[in-house]
Amino acid sequence: MVIAIMVSIILVLFGENFLPKTFGHLNNLMNSIDFTEVLMGAMLNFLLFAGGIHININDLKEQFRPVLIFSTAGVIISTFIVGFGMFYLLPLVGLKIPFIYCLVFGALISPTDPVAVLSVLKQANVSKSLETKIAGESLFNDGMAVVVFTVVLQLAVGNEVDLGIESIGMLLLHEAGGGLLLGVVLGWVTSRLMREVDDYIISVLVTLAVVMGGYLVARQMHVSGPLTMVAAGLFMGNFNVKFKMKSITQDYLIKFWELIDEILNAVLFLFIGFELLMIKGLNHYVIPGLLAIVVVLVARFISIWGPTKFMSFRTRFSPQTVKVLFWGGIRGGVSIALAMSIPKNEYSNAILSITYCVVVFSIIVQGLTIAKVANPKQIAKEEQEQESIALNESN
Numbered sequence: 001m002v003i004a005i006m007v008s009i010i011l012v013l014f015g016e017n018f019l020p021k022t023f024g025h026l027n028n029l030m031n032s033i034d035f036t037e038v039l040m041g042a043m044l045n046f047l048l049f050a051g052g053i054h055i056n057i058n059d060l061k062e063q064f065r066p067v068l069i070f071s072t073a074g075v076i077i078s079t080f081i082v083g084f085g086m087f088y089l090l091p092l093v094g095l096k097i098p099f100i101y102c103l104v105f106g107a108l109i110s111p112t113d114p115v116a117v118l119s120v121l122k123q124a125n126v127s128k129s130l131e132t133k134i135a136g137e138s139l140f141n142d143g144m145a146v147v148v149f150t151v152v153l154q155l156a157v158g159n160e161v162d163l164g165i166e167s168i169g170m171l172l173l174h175e176a177g178g179g180l181l182l183g184v185v186l187g188w189v190t191s192r193l194m195r196e197v198d199d200y201i202i203s204v205l206v207t208l209a210v211v212m213g214g215y216l217v218a219r220q221m222h223v224s225g226p227l228t229m230v231a232a233g234l235f236m237g238n239f240n241v242k243f244k245m246k247s248i249t250q251d252y253l254i255k256f257w258e259l260i261d262e263i264l265n266a267v268l269f270l271f272i273g274f275e276l277l278m279i280k281g282l283n284h285y286v287i288p289g290l291l292a293i294v295v296v297l298v299a300r301f302i303s304i305w306g307p308t309k310f311m312s313f314r315t316r317f318s319p320q321t322v323k324v325l326f327w328g329g330i331r332g333g334v335s336i337a338l339a340m341s342i343p344k345n346e347y348s349n350a351i352l353s354i355t356y357c358v359v360v361f362s363i364i365v366q367g368l369t370i371a372k373v374a375n376p377k378q379i380a381k382e383e384q385e386q387e388s389i390a391l392n393e394s395n
Contacts, residue, residue, distance in 0.1 A: 001363060004273020011277065030277050038271075039337040043264050045215045045229045049207070050261040051139060052233020053254070059132040060234070066317075067136035069310070070325075074137070074303040075110045075144045079152075081299035082106030086292065093287045100156045101347045107152050108339055108351075109296055109358055110303075111145035112138040113332025120330060120367045130321055130374075134328045139230045146224060147172045149338055157343060179224030183231025186214050191236055200252035207236065207253065268333050269363070275336060275356065282353045289357025296358050300329045327373045331362040 015023030060067065083103035090097055097105075117138040151168060190210050194203050210232055218225040276282065304325045308317040317325075339355040342348045 001269035001273040001360075004270050005276055005360065008274055008276035026274070027277050030274050033271075035271065035275065035278075035333075036337045036341045039268070039333050040225070040341075041215065041219075043268055044226055044334070045211050046260055047264055047268075048139065048226050048229040049211050049233040050257040051135070052230045053237035053257055055132070055135060055139070055234060055237065057234055057238040059128060060136055063129060063132045063136055066133050066307075067140060069307045070133070070137040070304070071141035072144050073307055075141050075148060077306060078110035078296075078299040078303040079103065079106040079148055081302055082109060082292075082295055085295040085299065089291055089295065090288055093291055095285075095288050095350065097347050097350060098156075100152065101351065103152045104149070104156050104342065105292075105339075105351050105354065106299075107145065107149040109292075109331060109335050109355060110148075110299070111141045111331075111334060112329045113334045117328065117330050117332075120328070120370055130324060133321075134325060140227070144172065144176065145334075145338075146226075147175050153342065174222070175224045176227055178221060179218060179227030180231045182214070182218055182221065182223055183228040183233075184235055186210050186217075186228070187232040187235025190232070194249075198249055200249040203249050203253050204256050207257070210236075272333055272336065272359065272363070279353050279356055280349060282356065285350055285353035286357065288350070289354045292354045292358050293361050296331070297326075301326045304329070324370070324374045327366055328370050329362075330366050330370075331359045333359075335359055 011019065011023045011026065080103070083099065083106035086097065086102040086105060087099045090102070112134075117134060147168070151171070187210075190206055193206055197203075211229060214228055214232060215225045218228040305322060308322055308325075335355050336352075336359055339348075339352045342351060
């Protein structure tokens, strides 16, 4: 991604004069790609399914409570903190955006990106419990984020939306609950099929059909495609063993999805780098972008620290764990895709530009330093201390 950004900057600065054909071809190529559809409608489904396959369901059960709270309450808290912060601070740098569009930005920037998070966690060497918290939050917070983003965006463009708790609750239940249920059904049916025909080539083809066909079914039913893929991947990754799949079949299947994961990760981050060519006047929004980085980091810290205090009577969180959860909240292509889905108006380009600044900072700075922030020995030591305190208090 860094290389793609550097190439994009060189092309923007010198391309029209020194490399007009290259600049023109690449610019036309990027403008011909519907990034929102490519990411949300294709790549994300493969990546989330691959991520779900590699998560142990027993680890997820142990961390269910923090994952649930971080992926729901954490997203809402962050959305409003970012919205209020941007509304009151942007005028200080000469940019005025209505409060409702500041909330739109808060909604699209609050969810952590599962693709970026999962790829970075491979290198971070954190404890299994902490890895499950971070990975679980990033995999499941898309459902809540899409509902919040959809409601706020409809309000921003002037559409009438029922803001009653019952209405929004039903929307969330349909979007998130329906997606999870569909994913479990797809995973169960597919596992049964793979038990009947235990062949690694057919198993790979069947899982590809689940991802591509499952997304089309989810879109037709108006439920969350990302959550459908997460649930299907979790089910197949954890229950196929019960269906007595041959070890060679399971080995091929896991390696195939690891390869898909690596290839699409590389392509996605390359796309993010070249998105620079599509954003007009990005240089005018560098200072608001820097301001947004600070606001988003503050919102992330509060949305993690607050719930950990709320959960402290049941679950102990050491300071080092909170620090890793805070710094590990990496934004990525999902935020850019949501920003690009905003209907064109006088604020859409500003929101997209600011989003791009936050995402680039998040992936480069947070992504490349999370391994240093995550001190496994310190985390293990603090977790043991917290468990001892909790045990003494219960006694």
